[in-house]
Amino acid sequence: MVAGNVRIRIMVVAEKAAIRDAIRLTLNEIGHEVVDAADASVALWAYQQDPADVIFIDVFAAGRMESGEFMRQIHRYSPDAQVIAVSGRTSYRGPDPLRVAHQLGAFRTLRAPFSRAELLDVIKSKDS
Numbered sequence: 298m299v300a301g302n303v304r305i306r307i308m309v310v311a312e313k314a315a316i317r318d319a320i321r322l323t324l325n326e327i328g329h330e331v332v333d334a335a336d337a338s339v340a341l342w343a344y345q346q347d348p349a350d351v352i353f354i355d356v357f358a359a360g361r362m363e364s365g366e367f368m369r370q371i372h373r374y375s376p377d378a379q380v381i382a383v384s385g386r387t388s389y390r391g392p393d394p395l396r397v398a399h400q401l402g403a404f405r406t407l408r409a410p411f412s413r414a415e416l417l418d419v420i421k422s423k424d425s
Contacts, residue, residue, distance in 0.1 A: 307420075308349035309333040310340040310367070311383070312358040316409075320353060323413055324420070336360035337367035345374060351420065353407075356384045356394045368401040378402075381419055385409035 307329050309320045317333040324331050332349065334340035338361040344352065352371065356364045364382070371378045382398030384406070395406040405419050 304328050304330060305350040305420075306330045306332070306348075308340060308344060308352045310337055310352065310358060310364075311335070311355035312360065313355075316355060316383075320416065323416055327417070329420075336362070337364055338362040341367055341370055341374075344371060344378075348375060348378075351379045351381060353381045353383055354398075354403075356382050356398050357386075365397065365401055368398065368403065372402045379404055381405045381407060383407045383409055383411075 307324055309317045309331060310333070311317050312335055314335070317335070321331040321333060332343065334343055335358075337354065337358060340352070340354070341362065354364050354367060358364060362370075368380055371380065380398075380403045382395055382403040384394050384398075385408070395408065399406055405422060407415065407419050
């Protein structure tokens with residue numbers, strides 16, 4: 298996917314604009330196309346219209362659709378969808394949300410806050 302100078306399309310789903318902006322700026326700098334959505338239901342519709350190569354989703358993003366349901370729906374629509382789940386905290390009660398996201402089909406997880414290098418490594422690992 299990112300081997301050499303291959304440009305990919307990345308969708309970022311996060312309620313907070315600051316999270317979407319930080320990821321977009323970093324990935325745009327290295328030549329990727331980044332689209333974003335503040336709501337998972339909007340992201341699902343957008344993906345169905347024009348799929349992304351990779352989807353970053355904040356597992357705690359608020360909206361009409363929870364991230365778990367988004368991952369179930371996206372994998373029904375596109376079983377090979379490449380989802381990277383992002384979370385800034387573990388659950389205070391119950392299972393770790395990134396572990397749950399992995400069980401729902403996230404191919405990678407990323408704990409926030411993360412560095413630029415960690416963000417780039419997770420993108421590069423897609424085809425590894």
